[in-house]
Amino acid sequence: MADTEALIDELAGLALFADLPRPELAAVAHTLEEEWHADGQRILREGLSGTGFYIVLEGEVAVRIGGEERARLHRGAFFGEAAILLGEPPGADVVAMGRARVVNLAGPAFHEFLMRHPSVMYRMLQEQTRRLRSANRWNR
């Protein structure tokens, strides 16, 4: 399917999937759902259940905790994984700033997805360590 080929090409350009050979990328592309979000639409809601794993493909999203903006995320950035990993509601609102396109995986499918693609999990591990270091610096 032409659409899936385009998505595979897009995913191939992301750091998260840098280690995947094309057949594995194709499998990933088939598992993920593409979604468009309108300006101001809340993709994740702080404190409410309903978890999912998201990767930004196009546009910009804002991460807000308690109404306060903490970060802007762009192409290649992922979010939503902490809530799934910890079995808790999302810790932040994530809102589309302008039209934004993401790919999404429902919470219950995330664990199997990670187990099936350990190199993706490893890339996430590196990114999480980066985030922990910044959070540490901020707190000092």
Next chain:
Amino acid sequence: MTLTSDEKADALGRIALFEGLERSSLLPLAEAASEIDFDDGDVLVIQGQIGTGLFIVVNGAVRIVRHGEDVAQLSPGDYLGELAVIDREPRSASAFAVGPTTCLALASWDLFRRVDADPALSHALLRGLALRVRSLSDHHHH
């Protein structure tokens, strides 16, 4: 002093990064970890050097020095370099042995080798990190 694999696994299991890891994941890490003896004043790590792994104090004490100032003293059970074992960023402080000191050391390359072989380990680490990022974010917010 020589630690058994079980004792090493116990020591590793107390690190926040490895919290919740199954024994079956901890034991191979324990086998890869080395016991290192330091004399009084010996250097463990130097601020600014690329970190290659983590150290757990088993016996003795370790002085942490940042920009020439003493910032902490570690006792048995305390550890340093927990993040360096994953990302190999420059050390944020220097560390020196105080009196004769024994540490358990785990090199980042030994952790990576296990991560390749053990997705459950990778998943547990991911979860542990997410927990810590979240608790730091909450902390900052208040």
